[in-house]
Amino acid sequence: MKIHIKNGHLIDPKNKIDTKRDVYIAAGKIAGIGSVPDGFVANQTIDATGLVVAPGFVDLSARLREPGFEHKATLKSELLAAAAGGITSLACPPDTDPVLDEPGLVEMLKHRAKQLNLAHVYPLGALTRQLEGKLLTEMCELTEAGCVGFSQADMAITDTQVLWRAFEYAATFGYTIFLRAEDYYLAKDGVAHDGEIASRLGLKGIPAAAESLAIASILRIAHETSTRVHLCRLSTAEGVELVRTAKKQGVQVSADVSAQHCHLTDHDVGYFNAQANLKPPLRSPRDKAALCQGLKDGTIDAICSDHTPVDDDAKLLPFAEAEAGATGLELLLPLTLKWATDNKSTSFDAIAKITSQPANILGISGGHLSLNADADIAIFNASQEWKVDANQLKSQGKNTPFLGLTLAGRVQYTLLHGQITYQNS
Amino acid sequence: MHNPQLDANGKLKHLLTIEGLPKKILTQILDSAESFVGVAERDIKKVPLLRGKTVCNIFFENSTRTRTTFEIAAKRLSADVINLNVGTSSQSKGETILDTVDNLIAMHADMFVVRHGQSGAVHFIAQHVPDNISVINAGDGRHAHPTQGLLDVFTVRRYKPDMHNLRVALVGDVLHSRVARSEIHALTTLGVPEVRVIAPKTLLPAGVEKLGVQVFHDMKTGLKDVDVIMMLRLQNERMTGALLPSAQEYFKTFGLTQEKLSYAKPDAIVMHPGPMNRGVEIESHVADGSQSVILPQVTYGIAVRMAVMAILAGRQAGGGA
Numbered sequence: 001m002k003i004h005i006k007n008g009h010l011i012d013p014k015n016k017i018d019t020k021r022d023v024y025i026a027a028g029k030i031a032g033i034g035s036v037p038d039g040f041v042a043n044q045t046i047d048a049t050g051l052v053v054a055p056g057f058v059d060l061s062a063r064l065r066e067p068g069f070e071h072k073a074t075l076k077s078e079l080l081a082a083a084a085g086g087i088t089s090l091a092c093p094p095d096t097d098p099v100l101d102e103p104g105l106v107e108m109l110k111h112r113a114k115q116l117n118l119a120h121v122y123p124l125g126a127l128t129r130q131l132e133g134k135l136l137t138e139m140c141e142l143t144e145a146g147c148v149g150f151s152q153a154d155m156a157i158t159d160t161q162v163l164w165r166a167f168e169y170a171a172t173f174g175y176t177i178f179l180r181a182e183d184y185y186l187a188k189d190g191v192a193h194d195g196e197i198a199s200r201l202g203l204k205g206i207p208a209a210a211e212s213l214a215i216a217s218i219l220r221i222a223h224e225t226s227t228r229v230h231l232c233r234l235s236t237a238e239g240v241e242l243v244r245t246a247k248k249q250g251v252q253v254s255a256d257v258s259a260q261h262c263h264l265t266d267h268d269v270g271y272f273n274a275q276a277n278l279k280p281p282l283r284s285p286r287d288k289a290a291l292c293q294g295l296k297d298g299t300i301d302a303i304c305s306d307h308t309p310v311d312d313d314a315k316l317l318p319f320a321e322a323e324a325g326a327t328g329l330e331l332l333l334p335l336t337l338k339w340a341t342d343n344k345s346t347s348f349d350a351i352a353k354i355t356s357q358p359a360n361i362l363g364i365s366g367g368h369l370s371l372n373a374d375a376d377i378a379i380f381n382a383s384q385e386w387k388v389d390a391n392q393l394k395s396q397g398k399n400t401p402f403l404g405l406t407l408a409g410r411v412q413y414t415l416l417h418g419q420i421t422y423q424n425s
Numbered sequence: 426m427h428n429p430q431l432d433a434n435g436k437l438k439h440l441l442t443i444e445g446l447p448k449k450i451l452t453q454i455l456d457s458a459e460s461f462v463g464v465a466e467r468d469i470k471k472v473p474l475l476r477g478k479t480v481c482n483i484f485f486e487n488s489t490r491t492r493t494t495f496e497i498a499a500k501r502l503s504a505d506v507i508n509l510n511v512g513t514s515s516q517s518k519g520e521t522i523l524d525t526v527d528n529l530i531a532m533h534a535d536m537f538v539v540r541h542g543q544s545g546a547v548h549f550i551a552q553h554v555p556d557n558i559s560v561i562n563a564g565d566g567r568h569a570h571p572t573q574g575l576l577d578v579f580t581v582r583r584y585k586p587d588m589h590n591l592r593v594a595l596v597g598d599v600l601h602s603r604v605a606r607s608e609i610h611a612l613t614t615l616g617v618p619e620v621r622v623i624a625p626k627t628l629l630p631a632g633v634e635k636l637g638v639q640v641f642h643d644m645k646t647g648l649k650d651v652d653v654i655m656m657l658r659l660q661n662e663r664m665t666g667a668l669l670p671s672a673q674e675y676f677k678t679f680g681l682t683q684e685k686l687s688y689a690k691p692d693a694i695v696m697h698p699g700p701m702n703r704g705v706e707i708e709s710h711v712a713d714g715s716q717s718v719i720l721p722q723v724t725y726g727i728a729v730r731m732a733v734m735a736i737l738a739g740r741q742a743g744g745g746a
Binding site for chain 1: 429444521522523541543544545546548549565566567568569603606630631632633635636
C-alpha cells in the first residue's frame, strides 16, 4: 500500500520542518518527504490542502481501564477514541484491576492492543507491588514484557526508604520513574485546591504545598541516586519553579501538564461542578499562568490528555463524592492548540509538546516523520471548530469540563503503520 | 455565572447559600420574619400560607434541633410535613442520593428541606428537581447553613438595629463550620462594616480573609470593642489530635468567659448556634448570663424559617411574597 499525502503543511518538530511538504508512504514507513521516491506510484492519495500533517500524537497518560474497569471503558472504545484524536502512541498508568505489576498482565495488554491495531500502547509498570508502596516489582521482567517505565499512578509512596530504594533499583537499569508528586498526608481526603474557592464552598482542600513538598523530596532523591524521573501532571507554580531550578542543576528530570490544567482553574468548580473534580485539583489562576509559562520556556516538556473515562453513575454525585477525572483523548489536540493561541506560542511548539517531546520521555521510536520511520501520522484542520458533545465522543467516558464548549482543531485522518485508522466523515 | 438559587426574574427559587444573594432578598426575608414573630405569640399559632402544600424534611445527617424547628415552621404555615431520616434507612441499603430524591418527587412534595454531610450535596439535589419544587438547605457539610445565618442576623438586627455601625466577632472552629460561612456572608451582605474571626490557625480555612473578615488569633485584641460575639461549636472529635491539643487548653485560650467577655463593649450580645459545649467554647455563667441571646435565637429561628418557606411558596403560586 502506497499513500501520497499531498499539499499539506508538514509540522515535524524533531526534524525542524514547518512548511508545505508532500509525504510519501510505502510498506507502512515514510518513503519520502518533499520529493517523490524513485518508482513511487500511489495506490491512494490524500488531499491535505489546508490541513496540517504531523507525526501521530504521543500521550503520556491515558487510562484505558482494562483490565478491571470495563464498565467505564474498554481497550477498543478508548483506542478508537485515541485514533479519533490523532493519537498513535500512548502510555497507560498501572492502576488497573489487577494492577500492572506482573509481566503476564503487561503481555496480555500489549497483545490485546496489537490485535486491535489502533495505537501503540506503552504500559507503565507498577513501581511497587499492588501500588502499595512497600515491595518493589520485578522491573526487569516487566520491562521485557513491554513496560517503558514505572509509576505509582495516583498512589503515593509514604515510606521514604522504599522510595529511595525504588529509585536506586530503577537507576541500576536506567529505567525512568513516572510520579505524580503529592504528599499523601497533606492531600488526604482533599478534593479541591486549598484556597479561597474551597474555603467558600466548604470543600476539603489540597494545599499547593502537597505538591511542592513531594517534588522537593523526589528531586533530591533523583539527584542523589542519579535516577531519571518524570513528574506527571504538575499543577502548581511552586512545582514548576522547583523543576526549573532542578533542570538548571542538571537533575535528570522531565515534566508534563494535563491539557485541562492549561485552561481551567479552581474558579471553574463554580457551584460544585463535579466535571471539574480532577486529580490533581484545578488550582488558582496564578498556578495556571505558571504552568502555561513553564510550557513555553521548556520547563514543562509535554502536554498529556490525562484521559480518565468516568461513568455517569460515578460522576452524578455531590462534588466530593464524585469520581475524579475526565475524558481527554479526543480533546488533546484542540486544547494543545488553544494553549499555543492563548499564550502567543506557535503551532510548531504546540505539536512538539504532544509528539517529539513525550516520545523522548518514553524513549520510544514514534513522534517524528523521518525517512523510514513508522508512518504514524495525524492530519488535522487547525482552525475547524467543533462542539464537545457527549454523543459524538468515541470514548466511553463522556464526562469532561469542556462539554458544550466549542474548540478549534479537528483531526481528519489518523494513520498507524501507513494504514488509515480514522477518517472524519 | 448563573446563580442557581434565583429564577429568571431574580426571585428566590431555592435557598442554598447566603453567598451571592442580593441584600434586597435578605432584607425581604428578615422583614417577613418580623411579621411571623407575632404569630408565635398568638393563641392560635397558625397561618394558612402553605395549606395543601407538602414539605419534606430529608435529613441525610441526623439532627433533632434543626429538623424540629423546620417542622414547627412548616406546620405553623399549615403545610403537611414528612420527615425522612435517610441517614438511617435508604443510604445504608445502597440507594443513591438521586434515587432517594426521585422517589420523593414521585410523591409530589412541594418543598424539600435537606441536610447532608457533603458540601454541595444540596446544590446537587436542587439541580435535579423539577421546576415546581423548591429546595431549602438545612446544612451541607462545611459549606452553608443559610437559615441559621439568617436567624443569626435577624437576632443581631433585633438587638442592634444599626447594622452599618457594628463590630461582630466569630469565635472558634471556622474551618469546619457551615454556620460561620453563612453568618459571614449574611453580615457582610447586610453592610456590617467589621466582621472578625478569632481562632487558632488550625481552625481557619485557607484564604479566610478573602471572605471579607479580619483575622485574630487571641481573644483580648479580637474581642476589643465588639458589639456582637458569635460563638461556634467545637465538635468533640476535633478537641484532641493535630488540630488542638485538648479541650482544656482550648477553653483557656478561646473559650468565652466572663473575663474575656469584658474585652467587648459593655452592651455586647453573646450568641451560639447550639448545641453548646459548656466549659469548652463557652462558660455556663456567660451562656446563661444577661448578655446571652442564645434562647431568643431559637425562637427567631422558627420565624425566619417560616419566612423563607412563605416566600418560596409565594413564588410557586406565581405571585410575590
